[in-house]
Amino acid sequence: MTAVEMTLAPAPSIDLPTQPRSRARHLRSLLLGLVLPVGLGAAWELAVHLGWSDGRLVPPPSVIFATLWELARTGELWTHTQATVLRVAAGFALGVVAGTLVGAIAGYSSLSRRVLDPTLQALRSIPSIAWVPLFILWFGIFEASKVALIAVGVFFPVYLGVMGAILSVDRKIVEVGRAFRLSGPALVRRILLPAVLPSYIVSLRSGLGLGWMFVVAAELLGASEGLGYLLMDGQQLGKPAQIVAAIVAFAIIGKTTDWLIEVATAPLLRWQDAYGQQAGEA
Amino acid sequence: MLALDQVGKTYPNGVNALERFSASIKPGEIIAVIGGSGCGKSTLLRAIAGLDRASRGTITLDGDIITAPHPKIGIIFQEPRLLPWLSVADNVAFGLDGLSKQERTARVTEALKRVGLADKAGVWPRELSGGQAQRVAIARALVPRPEVLLLDEPFSALDAFTRRDLQDHLLDLWADSRPTLILVTHDVDEAVVLADRIVVMRPRPGRLFEEIPVFLSRPRDRASALFEDLKRRVLTSLDQSLDRAVPDRQDKPVSGEAMWW
Numbered sequence: 001m002t003a004v005e006m007t008l009a010p011a012p013s014i015d016l017p018t019q020p021r022s023r024a025r026h027l028r029s030l031l032l033g034l035v036l037p038v039g040l041g042a043a044w045e046l047a048v049h050l051g052w053s054d055g056r057l058v059p060p061p062s063v064i065f066a067t068l069w070e071l072a073r074t075g076e077l078w079t080h081t082q083a084t085v086l087r088v089a090a091g092f093a094l095g096v097v098a099g100t101l102v103g104a105i106a107g108y109s110s111l112s113r114r115v116l117d118p119t120l121q122a123l124r125s126i127p128s129i130a131w132v133p134l135f136i137l138w139f140g141i142f143e144a145s146k147v148a149l150i151a152v153g154v155f156f157p158v159y160l161g162v163m164g165a166i167l168s169v170d171r172k173i174v175e176v177g178r179a180f181r182l183s184g185p186a187l188v189r190r191i192l193l194p195a196v197l198p199s200y201i202v203s204l205r206s207g208l209g210l211g212w213m214f215v216v217a218a219e220l221l222g223a224s225e226g227l228g229y230l231l232m233d234g235q236q237l238g239k240p241a242q243i244v245a246a247i248v249a250f251a252i253i254g255k256t257t258d259w260l261i262e263v264a265t266a267p268l269l270r271w272q273d274a275y276g277q278q279a280g281e282a
Numbered sequence: 283m284l285a286l287d288q289v290g291k292t293y294p295n296g297v298n299a300l301e302r303f304s305a306s307i308k309p310g311e312i313i314a315v316i317g318g319s320g321c322g323k324s325t326l327l328r329a330i331a332g333l334d335r336a337s338r339g340t341i342t343l344d345g346d347i348i349t350a351p352h353p354k355i356g357i358i359f360q361e362p363r364l365l366p367w368l369s370v371a372d373n374v375a376f377g378l379d380g381l382s383k384q385e386r387t388a389r390v391t392e393a394l395k396r397v398g399l400a401d402k403a404g405v406w407p408r409e410l411s412g413g414q415a416q417r418v419a420i421a422r423a424l425v426p427r428p429e430v431l432l433l434d435e436p437f438s439a440l441d442a443f444t445r446r447d448l449q450d451h452l453l454d455l456w457a458d459s460r461p462t463l464i465l466v467t468h469d470v471d472e473a474v475v476l477a478d479r480i481v482v483m484r485p486r487p488g489r490l491f492e493e494i495p496v497f498l499s500r501p502r503d504r505a506s507a508l509f510e511d512l513k514r515r516v517l518t519s520l521d522q523s524l525d526r527a528v529p530d531r532q533d534k535p536v537s538g539e540a541m542w543w
Binding site for chain 1: 353
């Protein structure tokens with residue numbers, strides 16, 4: 001309860017005359033983004049507090065935080081998070097490697113693109129859940145089938161991103177490489193790779209997003225640990241707070257990993273002459 | 283010595299872009315190639331650069347037949363075509379792979395100083411103006427010390443003032459090591475101010491129409507009567523090159539040529 005009430009308290013007035021304006025503006029946009037979720041949470045908390053609702057099916061923030069805290073205290077949260085993160089990490093790694101390789105081959109050679117792309121596009125349109133029975137038959141009910149499902153989810157956005165990025169590299173820039181007599185591998189390393197990097201990173205991020213989606217699908221369909229298992233367990237035992245707690249954990253970890261990619265790759269993209277970046281620099 | 287012998291190019295779509303173009307160009311000579319659209323001037327330049335292969339005929343530089351980009355031939359495009367992920371200095375150093383690090387740094391520093399951008403070494407290309415970016419492209423093409431430098435309408439995207447400035451600048455840089463310059467342009471002023479020899483081409487198919495030698499000493503005064511005369515001469519030649527009734531001036535009656543075709 002305290003956590004919510006602390007955020008409820010009027011934010012300390014922004015009194016930063018010595019700070020550069022960008023810092024203050026950054027802080028303001030951050031606070032603006034928090035208005036809606038914090039406001040809704042506080043309103044619901046109040047409604048339950050005043051007895052307008054019993055909050056049994058939709059637990060108020062305080063109960064959710066208490067549940068999270070309880071899960072964290074017993075170490076359960078850690079076990080489940082670790083299981084899920086490891087699955088996503090393995091599936092993401094596999095999917096990224098495969099997607100990058102196949103995407104690069106399909107982007108580089110038009111013959112392999114004509115051979116590979118139609119099949120891959122057809123496979124891409126299969127709903128993820130449809131793979132589950134097959135993967136369980138192939139890889140068993142333990143980790144392998146889950147990791148495979150996540151890898152499939154990550155593969156397609158990365159594949160599409162890499163192929164599309166290579167196809168859209170400016171022919172004129174490639175010609176500069178040719179004029180300076182770069183060999184095939186040097187052309188890839190010095191021209192193609194840097195040129196595709198921005199869209200590659202975007203595809204990594206959307207791949208990771210799908211990875212988080214697919215891990216839930218995998219864990220809902222039979223797991224003894226993992227955040228998805230917490231969801232299922234919450235449903236079967238009638239503990240909505242635990243479900244929402246697991247959802248919150250998903251949101252936090254998903255956002256954090258996405259942010260990690262963004263931060264880790266930002267130095268590689270400083271050269272970009274993009275609208276978004278200028279806004280960031282201002 | 284750059285020699286072009288009966289060079290022709292037909293594109294896969296059947297367009298005959300260049301027909302029986304022959305020329306021999308002495309080291310240090312400055313040639314301006316001028317002509318209406320579709321006269322094959324860019325095709326010619328790309329063939330010399332080794333970016334496209336000629337369908338017929340041969341191009342040789344000091345005895346080497348050119349079929350792919352050659353280390354002694356540099357090219358400057360219409361756009362700067364800098365690599366946006368490399369700093370200005372790294373862009374200039376792009377073609378200097380075989381050299382030691384000190385040698386590379388020394389050459390890049392010197393080149394940037396020569397084009398007046400020493401203070402821009404560390405910035406990204408996006409921070410340069412159009413004229414500055416093209417100067418970096420000139421520096422990039424010159425640091426490997428090419429014997430032949432090809433320029434494909436290099437200043438056509440710039441405003442008149444910057445263009446003039448860069449034309450003078452190019453002559454300055456040329457004087458350092460005196461490479462052969464082959465400049466494709468559609469600007470008569472530019473051709474007369476820079477070239478020793480102006481090659482006028484005519485379209486459909488692209489071929490040589492006339493060669494006009496320029497006997498003006500440098501630096502050339504753009505306002506002088508001689509300059510104006512020469513400009514008029516080039517303009518008249520250009521007009522005639524587009525008039526189908528006028529026969530090619532340089533159609534030498536070579537016996538073998540008819541048989542070859």
